[in-house]
Amino acid sequence: MKFLTDLILKMGTVDRRWIFLVIALVVIIPLFFPLGLPIRATATTQYVYDTIDALPHGSKVLVSCEYGPSTKPEIHPMVLSVMRHLFKNKHKVYVTCLWPDGQFLASDALNLVARDEYGLTYGEDYVLLGFRPGNEAVVKGIVSDLRKLYTIDAKGTKITEIPMMEGVNRFEDFDFLFSASAGYPGTIEWVQYAVDPTNVPMSTGTTSIQVNDVMPYVSAGQIQGILAGMPGAAEYEALIGVPGIGTSGMDAQSIAHLVIVLFIVLGNIGYFIERNRSKKY
């Protein structure tokens, strides 16, 4: 018993690099040897799916990509899944970016899904409007006069020469907004400056850490559901039936979370042993 308690106490003072090594192993191994844990959609993810599914065919949907390479594992899978869902239901997709990095990733997503998977035509089925600097001023600009802000798209083509831009002059001309957001500017700016004044419905996908900030808006009904981080992305992939990076990452995330919880429990056991010993002496 003493050996066990001494071992636990020793683990409490272990160099943090051993913890890093264990975390690295529990993340890498499931990526090579997947467990195939089934994924169950939560209510908030289901709400996003149902909202998008209920859009009438041919709706004009604005997808806003505000994330970068650092948050790509969390947000990119949800963007791919939402785009697949939108294209499957034959909606017109307009992509804008409030972050400069977002334009690169949005372009990759559109090439993969719209061009390669669905064989759609740029300018008729989807368009990448691109990044404009200005943070919330861009959102306000889209609300008041989109054509003043976007005179050309990301490829340099004039907006007036793009067939699907006909009749699209401001934010209210869209039927739905999906914001894939990793921070500022992002979901909250869209709610405050675009969705609230115009009542255009909106859903969002954010990083796990941002869910805290955005959840009050979801609870208030200003946002129709939220895809929360990589679990949300994996759930959406399960709902549309096309597993991707989100699904493959969930095994690793599950095991990693479990290991962190075990570390916490061990740490607390060590803490109590230490406390009892110091009380004794």
Next chain:
Amino acid sequence: MLWKRQIPILIVAVIGSITLFGWFINEPNIKSFVDDDATQWFDILASFAIFLGGFNLLKMQLQKIFRRQRGWQYSIFAIAGFFLAITAGFFYKGNPDVAWGTHVTADGTLFKWIFTYMFAPLQATMFALLAFFVASASYRAFRIRNFEATLLLVSGIIIMIGRVPLGSFISSWFILYLLVLIGGITVNSFFKNKQYTAIFVIVGIIVVTAAGSSLGWPLDQPGILYLPYLQEWIYKYPNVAGARSIMMGIGMGIFATSIRYILGIEKSYIGE
């Protein structure tokens, strides 16, 4: 003195008042200023200010190299990276078929190559550090020191496990058994009597087993102890309540601080 004190305060007061009260005025010029121009003026200023930052960076790194200070070799990479980015952005496209401007995202350009093969992996690497730091911070910091710390710990564990697919596999009955054991520990710490503890634990296990057997061991019942349901409830109710109250407090702080700047009560931003 006038330029360094009164004029900056006047600029803050005037522009601040216009942007604040302009939201209530339906006059096209004021609306245009409040909605578009004010933020765009700042963006333009910040864009030109990048030169200041860039020159400062170059100056610091070049000084390090010329004075052969510790780690001066890394400054060579900093300066090389600086000029590589400028070259890729303004002087060399790499793909002659693409126009200037759109070359930053077009395939085949040097800029896109830098983004895909240097910037993106580096950014992802730094973000990935968080996974390790979260583990070491949790291991070090989450201790049951008092009631609030215990609450934080328990809710953290519920969210961490409930949020991932693994949580769906953990039966409510497992949680019930855990609660019986934790109850046993609590009884022991209160009464310090092994008999009482043993009776409590044994009776608890029997009751849970009997209840589970009679109901057929449903995975997600009782729902209150099923981790995915519990984590959803925590997200939607206590979490939102806490988030809203902190948000209101922060909003209040921002409002009060901004009013102090507009009214000239707070002047520390000009060094006073």
Next chain:
Amino acid sequence: MNDRDFIIGAGGVTFSFLIYWFMGHPFFIIERIVMFIAIMTFTGTLLFFIRKARRGEEIFLREIPGLKAVEEAVGRSTEMGKPVLFVPGIMDMDQVETVAGVIVLGHVSKMTARYETTLNVPVSRAIVMKAAQDVCKESYLMEGRPDMFHEDMVHYLTDEQFAYAAGVNGIMVREKPAACMYMGKFYAESLILAETGNSIGAIQIAGTASQAQIPFFVTACDYTLIGEEFFAASAYLSQRPELIGGIKGQDMIKIIIIGMIIGGVVLRFLHDGGMIDFNILEFLTVR
């Protein structure tokens, strides 16, 4: 401004507004009148308590351990002969948190000037660099130590979030500051900075209104200023009566808002029960 002038000024503004209102309030967006009244009420409350504090009334401000620890942290650095690292967030001066962070920097730089401790302020935005340089210069001048100030103590790293975090981490690991202060707006890099600071054994004080990052700072730092405490830092460190009065005014506004929430819940309950026609939600909704 004395009481008489203030009352005349406030009365004049109110009278002008009433004239404007009864003349048909041209251009005024009537749907936003509730917000306008709220802003005027809150501003009036703030000004009332600021003036009360200026008249010499004692206002109690509870102890904020994080702010008390700032001077201890600087003292610790002085004793150990190591620098103080101050990180004013990663956003620009258009964010109120960044301005609040630069204000705290002013106070910290006064202490470093007094104790002759090295101060290192890596920044992420060029405008913040200029503002921070001016604030530090002024602080060193006020402490009578202009010789100790040099512009390079505030230096620009990069705008890019994680490159900035990597740069600051590098500074921490190389220079091993004894005190690290994080005061401003942070995002995901907060834990990276705080954990690295923890690994070098520095005393860490953080202050932010970024909700999502507060838990990380609480976990990894010795002291954390949460939300409003961070905005109160300027009042607390300077002990200026008008700033302390402003904090008291904020607390009174909170009481007003709590009252409005309770009242709103009751009114909504009565409306939903069909007892009254008045819908408080419609009244309070601002478009």
